[in-house]
Amino acid sequence: MESLCSRLRELVQDCIDKHLTTSAIFYADKLVTFSGSAPADVYLLVQAYFAARQFQRALSLLRTSNVVEQNAEFTYLAGCCLAEAGEWEEVLALLGDDEADQEPTAAEDSVLEPPGGGAGVRVQAGMACLRGRAFEALENRGRAAIWYKAALRLDPYCYDAFAALVDGHLLTNEEEVALVEGLRGRLAEGDRWLELLMRVRCKKYFQPEVVEEALRELEAPAAPAPAADAEAATSHQQTVVAEIGTGSGALDPEAAAGGGAAAAAASPIPYMTPPRGVSRSGVEGGSGSNTGTPGTPGGGGGGGGSHGRRGGRGTGARRGARGATTAAAAAVAAAGQETPYAGGSGDERMDDAPASGAHHPHPHHHYQTPHQAHAIHDAASPETAAALAAPLQRRAVVSPADGAGGGGGGGGSGGYGCGLGGNVDVLTCRAELLFHKGEYEAAYALTRAVLLGGSDPYAMQLLPVHIAAGTQLACSGAAGAGPRNDLFLLGHRLTHEHPDLAVSWYAVGCYYLAARQPEAARRYLGRATQLQRGFAPAWLAYGHAFSAQDERDQAMSAYRTAARLFPGLHTPQLGLGAEYCATASLLMAERALLLAYDICPNDPAVCHELGVLMYKCGQVAAAAMWLDRALALVPGGKCTVHWEATLVALGHCMRKLCRFADAARCYGEALALAPASPGTLAALGLVAQLSGDPRVAVERYHAALALRPDDPFTADMLREYAEMAAAEEEAAAAAAGGPGKAPVLAGVR
Structure with missing residues (x-):
């Protein structure tokens, strides 16, 4: 029976990986019956239901099997089912909302490995992120920001939480930069690219030169791998291929825990997206009192190493470390960000300031409205389009000479970057x-x-x-x-x-x-x-x-x-x-x-x-x-x-x-930018009139009326000035005792 269950586990996981959800549900259902509803196999069936978007059915199975409170992974998966079903209040009721004065590092369900190390992101970070999603859906965005930041403190590789903070504009530019600075020392060696990418994803209103430098380092070609590293990588790939080909240590509960039903009950629960070619069976030997963590990778003998995103780890390091649901909490709330706007035309009476202007959208965008000169800008600094053609033709963009600050973290010098x-x-x-x-x-x-x-x-x-x-x-x-x-x-x-x-x-x-x-x-x-x-x-x-x-x-x-x-x-x-x-x-x-x-x-x-x-x-x-x-x-x-x-x-x-x-x-500079602006021409005419230059004033007024004949301000000013000029001519003629010359503006009424 155990060999049959082992084969079914492999088959179900393979069907999930290939998105054959009907097959996965069919075989997982039989597996649960054969194994007597072992928690690991119940988890696998719930995965299949989740992949088929049967969220209520998955939740019902978790509750009827009484495993929701058994392990953090079960709790998290139940929360994900509720979230997909849109039951956000139930999500918070399940996960809880601990007070912010508790530090996430003091979580009851601690993990012995470094955050983000090994096979995946810590489940506590996922649960904190899920709390944040729930609060955001309920429009309590201040509380959502607290939990998103808590998720990043629990595991800086929880990119969902970072993206939610940045894309949701929950923090100001300074707060985003401070958040990234706080994560710097917690990333694994060699992950400088992630730190730089998080920095350039922040708002770009302050320190644009820092953003430019980080972008250049990200774009610069990576340093060539040393020969020793290349050989090690080749050896690692050959090892993984051999494991996949031979099935070494794969899904054998008896080899891990000594056989029998107890071994099946104690077998670990696979991640929802388990690493390929990694054993999913490494369980704790002995009494089986501690159910293995979902996705605990291990060799056949219950402690073998596994290959994850950033290196392997033994099963023993995690054994029993996640036995209870997390009580993680956060601190400090969030605040704001930026972008611009303005409105108006500037063609009104001269005493009315134009409410036009610079509507700057954040790359996320304001838009220039049709009847207002909204400029879509944001305070940051430029870059040329010529340097942008190369990235689209090849996967490495900036030349080593252009890579400012190259070689950061990724190793290398002389202009090398992250590639x-x-x-x-x-x-x-x-x-x-x-x-x-x-x-x-x-x-x-x-x-x-x-x-x-x-x-x-x-x-x-x-x-x-x-x-x-x-x-x-x-x-x-x-x-x-x-x-x-x-x-x-x-x-x-x-x-x-x-x-x-x-x-x-x-x-x-x-x-x-x-x-x-x-x-x-x-x-x-x-x-x-x-x-x-x-x-x-x-x-x-x-x-x-x-x-x-x-x-x-x-x-x-x-x-x-x-x-x-x-x-x-x-x-x-x-x-x-x-x-x-x-x-x-x-x-x-x-x-x-x-x-x-x-x-x-x-x-x-x-x-x-x-x-x-x-x-x-x-x-x-x-x-x-x-x-x-x-x-x-x-x-x-x-x-x-x-x-x-x-x-x-x-x-x-x-x-x-x-x-x-x-x-x-000022009017001249504005006219150079928008030559066909009747309001600016009329303003220039008024200034010329006040400066005692009537001929220029008349020329500007006429030019403005040619563009907008029904402009009442310009017509009134021109008529008033014509009457004033005619009165002056008549007064001068009367003083001279003879008929006066026809005024310059006599024909304009």
């Missing part, structure tokens, strides 16, 4: 950095080469920054109709192939934003927010779509929801401040904008909006200070068309301060 230049995650971080620098063309070219060039058309992590850059280029018209057409085709393909993903409808909504159809954009972006409430780009674009149609209440509602869901983002507060400013709620606008500034003091869009607010409050000198700071913070120090509104607003401040030469300079 991850062509990896999609690294390319995503590179594209995000380019986006934050305002190099939208380079970011779009990089992402387009991967998504549309055939390299990886389904790289989901690249889609948000690709869509953001494409929307920015399409709104500005800087790259012609290409980006808009690409957005249309991408949205069509994604909604056809992945209609259940929020990013698919987000792409469609952004296409309609770029096409100046905000009403249609709202419909699709609303659907994206319903599919995935935790998708920040959709919420921000949703607010922008309402703002584009002056739907202030709905826009503020979208921004408030985003501010609640993503405490690490400053963009929702920035959007709220701009909307409050547009509705003359100046006190509320100041509160929201200062909160955005606290989260992200280096965002020029925040400074722009604060400048507009100060102008509306009559504090012209303070407004000039904020606007000047905004221009100083522009990525690269060179203004683009997205910052034309900031230059116009600064010109208004200089005019109010009677600094007409500075005002004319």
